[in-house]
Amino acid sequence: MEIKILHMDAQEMAFLLTGVGPRLANAIRRAMMSEVPTMAIDDVVILENNSSMYDEILAHRLGLIPLTTDLDSYVPREVCGCGSELGCSRCTATLTLEAEAVGEPITVYSGDLKSESDVRPVSGRIPILKLAPGQRIKLEAYARLGRGKEHAKWQPTSTCSYKNVPRIRIDGKRCDACGQCVRICPKGVLRIDGSKLVVANEMACTLCMDCVRACPISPPPIAVTWDRTSFIFKVRSVGSLSPERIFKESCKVIKEKAIEMHQALSAT
Numbered sequence: 001m002e003i004k005i006l007h008m009d010a011q012e013m014a015f016l017l018t019g020v021g022p023r024l025a026n027a028i029r030r031a032m033m034s035e036v037p038t039m040a041i042d043d044v045v046i047l048e049n050n051s052s053m054y055d056e057i058l059a060h061r062l063g064l065i066p067l068t069t070d071l072d073s074y075v076p077r078e079v080c081g082c083g084s085e086l087g088c089s090r091c092t093a094t095l096t097l098e099a100e101a102v103g104e105p106i107t108v109y110s111g112d113l114k115s116e117s118d119v120r121p122v123s124g125r126i127p128i129l130k131l132a133p134g135q136r137i138k139l140e141a142y143a144r145l146g147r148g149k150e151h152a153k154w155q156p157t158s159t160c161s162y163k164n165v166p167r168i169r170i171d172g173k174r175c176d177a178c179g180q181c182v183r184i185c186p187k188g189v190l191r192i193d194g195s196k197l198v199v200a201n202e203m204a205c206t207l208c209m210d211c212v213r214a215c216p217i218s219p220p221p222i223a224v225t226w227d228r229t230s231f232i233f234k235v236r237s238v239g240s241l242s243p244e245r246i247f248k249e250s251c252k253v254i255k256e257k258a259i260e261m262h263q264a265l266s267a268t
């Protein structure tokens, strides 16, 4: 198995995974989406709310705000064992929100949530609700670690996908470089170089086969196939964790599951 990073920044990562089958590739994808824990608001105590928004809708909106996650300082509530309904400092981060419209209507943003810990909204520009003059909200929100399989608000990724590595072959002897395939390709994979058709960007191919169908020659001198043991992954984080950490944590989850299965098999 080999891993090659194609692109990485704070939000997004693309990597090439070679020497594995689709089963493992899919297990990694699913683990990244639904098994890697992140922080999200799960309990809200509304102290005051005379706005036009119901408490339940307000709590639901707060739950969907992505929060920065410190996986090294917090443990899941089921592991913590504190037994407290609203958790303790090991398993729960507390955020508070207090806002009032005086004179003018105001919009309350995620940036108005105050936190004494490192757990805070990834972006301060997410609108939560509007308050008319005289309206006021005051609440305490409790964030805890959870997994995407429990609720989508705990998913660490907004995009998590893979595709097989494309392989494009051109029979230069039969191709007359008419350019039909170049014009129809939405990704700019092919190019006419002088009087020859060449592959300009093989990795960008989405295997749509439009180029093969557009070719007027039968059988087409262009063949698009894919490598069944190589995958291009694209992971985009919601901002809770870095894409690199999401990938590493997903591998840890798969390893733990494999150990658990091995132990269960040994016990039979």
Ligand SMILES: [Zn+2]
Binding pocket: 077, 080, 081, 082, 083, 084, 087, 088, 089, 090, 091, 092
């Ligand atoms: Zn606890």
